[in-house]
Amino acid sequence: xxxxxxxxxxxxxxxxxxxxxxxxxxxxxxxxxxxxxxxxxxxxxxxxxxxxxxxxxxxxxxxxxxxxxxxxxxxxxxxxxxxxxxxxxxxxxxxxxxxxxxxxxxxxxxxxxxxxxxxxxxxxxxx
Numbered sequence: 001x002x003x004x005x006x007x008x009x010x011x012x013x014x015x016x017x018x019x020x021x022x023x024x025x026x027x028x029x030x031x032x033x034x035x036x037x038x039x040x041x042x043x044x045x046x047x048x049x050x051x052x053x054x055x056x057x058x059x060x061x062x063x064x065x066x067x068x069x070x071x072x073x074x075x076x077x078x079x080x081x082x083x084x085x086x087x088x089x090x091x092x093x094x095x096x097x098x099x100x101x102x103x104x105x106x107x108x109x110x111x112x113x114x115x116x117x118x119x120x121x122x123x124x125x126x127x
Contacts (some may be wrong), residue, residue: 012051016044019099032109036102043095047088055084
């Protein structure tokens with residue numbers, strides 16, 4: 001891994017930073033969807049933290065120590081990483097669902113208050 005750009009550190013915290021930025025930018029208008037914004041941001045932070053502190057060092061230890069430790073140990077570490085990565089993906093999907101819920105709640109609230117027009121109203125059509 002010498003000379004390679006570490007993917008996990010610049011890539012994964014970006015998910016958290018985008019989520020945090022969206023929560024800060026939308027906070028004033030979010031009202032009812034604030035809990036979903038906060039939940040999405042907390043999930044993004046948690047996933048980034050677990051990846052940086054546990055999953056990335058675990059997978060790097062396999063690469064770094066290959067040839068110096070028994071194959072059974074490498075297999076055990078790879079299995080632990082696969083399990084942890086699956087959990088991470090499930091939690092990230094939950095964070096994505098929280099983000100979608102925040103958008104859904106916000107758009108329903110904004111439409112209800114007349115802050116945004118629906119497409120049908122804008123075109124003058126009626127059903």
